Amino acid sequence: EPEVTQTPSHQVTQMGQEVILRCVPISNHLYFYWYRQILGQKVEFLVSFYNNEISEKSEIFDDQFSVERPDGSNFTLKIRSTKLEDSAMYFCASTEPPYEQYFGPGTRLTVT
Amino acid sequence: GIQVEQSPPDLILQEGANSTLRCNFSDSVNNLQWFHQNPWGQLINLFYIPSGTKQNGRLSATTVATERYSLLYISSSQTTDSGVYFCAVEPLGANSKLTFGKGITLSVRP
Numbered sequence: 001e002p003e004v005t006q007t008p009s010h011q012v013t014q015m016g017q018e019v020i021l022r023c024v025p026i027s028n029h030l031y032f033y034w035y036r037q038i039l040g041q042k043v044e045f046l047v048s049f050y051n052n053e054i055s056e057k058s059e060i061f062d063d064q065f066s067v068e069r070p071d072g073s074n075f076t077l078k079i080r081s082t083k084l085e086d087s088a089m090y091f092c093a094s095t096e097p098p099y100e101q102y103f104g105p106g107t108r109l110t111v112t
Numbered sequence: 113g114i115q116v117e118q119s120p121p122d123l124i125l126q127e128g129a130n131s132t133l134r135c136n137f138s139d140s141v142n143n144l145q146w147f148h149q150n151p152w153g154q155l156i157n158l159f160y161i162p163s164g165t166k167q168n169g170r171l172s173a174t175t176v177a178t179e180r181y182s183l184l185y186i187s188s189s190q191t192t193d194s195g196v197y198f199c200a201v202e203p204l205g206a207n208s209k210l211t212f213g214k215g216i217t218l219s220v221r222p
Contacts (some may be wrong), residue, residue: 031208043155043198043212056209089153097208100145100160106153 002026004104006092012110013082021077021107023092032075033093033101034067036060043091049075082111114139114203118213125189125220133184133216135199143202144175145210146184150195158184158197189220 005024013019025032034046047057049067066078075094079086089108095101115138125131135144146158159166159173161182166173170189175182186193196217200210 033209035210037153042214043200043210045209045211048209091155093210095208098142100143100157101208101210102157103147103155106155108153 002102004092004094004102006090006104006107008107009105010108010110012112015084015111016081019079019082019109021079021090021092021109023075023077023104024073025075025092025094026102027073029094029096029102031055031095031097032067032069033095034077035091035093035103036088037091037106038085038088046077046090079109082109084111087111114141114201114211116199116201116211116213118197118199118216120216121214122217123219125218127189127191127220127222129189129220130185130187131189131218133186133197133199133218135182135184135201135213137180137182137199137201139180140204141177141180141201142204143208143210144182145200146173146182147198147200148193148195149198149215155198186218189218191220191222194218194220 007022032049037043047061048055089106092104093101117136148156161175163177170187172185196215198215200212
């Protein structure tokens, strides 16, 4: 069964450093998403991406964040200058609406 | 935006017991999904159920879209069912983003 994959599974970085989280969506899906979950809290939408552009973003997704589909398979989330409060689990998801979204296993980001 | 309320917030069961988890939402939706978050933090798709009833083994779910709620039933619970259960909805016209509830923490004791 096709699945969404994410790398790395765990990333530790120092405050102020740039990080890139990588995702490979399901191959025939055209809509991609990033969500995040701060420890112990609910999952929150960050951004959706379709046709090589952002289709919607939340208020969390400020200028420090960017997304890119650099080739036909990868979908990346970049945080330019990490803050302590960026520590969270980051999930990538993909779908072909109107069907269900499939989530990757997540990247646990720890900012020290 | 849409509100998603899950109840109860916490649930403790003895192995073998049955349970019902509820999700209420405040507006019409295109999509509703139930997830199980395992101890490693992974979100496991349980059901895609914008309306109607589905069953998968010991789990079943029902969504009554006109009354804006969904129920997840777990029968003959096992310790491996422990974890957090999330309901997530896609509001009409929301460009397919999901809004999650706060989750229900289930603990199944042997």
